[in-house]
Amino acid sequence: MLIELSTQQLEPSSYHRAFIQAHVGHSGAIVSFTGLVRDALGEVAVNSLHLDHHPVITRACIEDFAVQAISRWALDGVWVVHRVGRVNAPDPIVFVATAAPHRRAAFEAADYLLDRLKQDTPFWKRESTVRGCHWVEPSEADRISGARWSALAAASRS
Template sequence: MRQVRVQHEPLDPLAEQAVLNDTDGRVGAVVSFTGLMREFSAEGAVDGMFLEHYPGMTELALDALAAQAEQRWPLTGLVLVHRVGRLAPGDPIVFVGVSSAHRAAAFRACEFLIDALKTRVPLWKKETSGAVERWVEARDSDEVAARRWAEATTRDPE
């Protein structure tokens, strides 16, 4: 089971994770990550954010990442949801959830998905602080995290 989407509406991490719950006895682990909008950045205080995306291309990029995770790890389920539009501090921005028979596969797949998403999906963040707006630049640490997954090309052991 795979669910991948981009949405303007608020997301509910608990409802997204519930989709991964075991119904047939195959699931031994569910691992999820929820990214929240912070009220600060390297530039200082932040009171809002606007996330832009490339409609159609963003969904394709997310789906491609999901397919890579499913190929690399023995997953029983995957949910990948990203918000776009206006957000406030504390709002969930992204939800990544995976289920598998084994915890190691679930942890690795979840970490791969969020690391790769940060560098390979066309999304742009504009932070606001009062009347000041600034585009968020890519971080070198995100590139380093994503690169380590690119080095391994074979399926990980369960």
């Protein structure tokens, strides 16, 4: 498991190659996702996104999500690399990779981690656009997407 919060520019292809190398020979599936800072909100150009965080709390939260994913899907590995500080549009902001014996587990775990990162991780996001700055909250779509994991967990306990 690798959890990293970085102020440096992400190189997703480097992480992807290293993740594959770390799991060659024992994982049947690797899924990776790279998220970018959107360069527009509808018609409004976005300059950058600034992510404030508490280093210890944010890292512990992400580690907890990774441990949950590993135990739920019996993963071979999880890497989460997230930018903090100022991230210019359209630079990479997050890299998530999962390795598992089979593809379904790798896909579902990556999807789970991304929903938890988007909705439940203690980041304070401030977006800078050509019209000024504003705070960013999870959208209704983010809440709906994240809530399905709680519903699935409740159904599996029944």
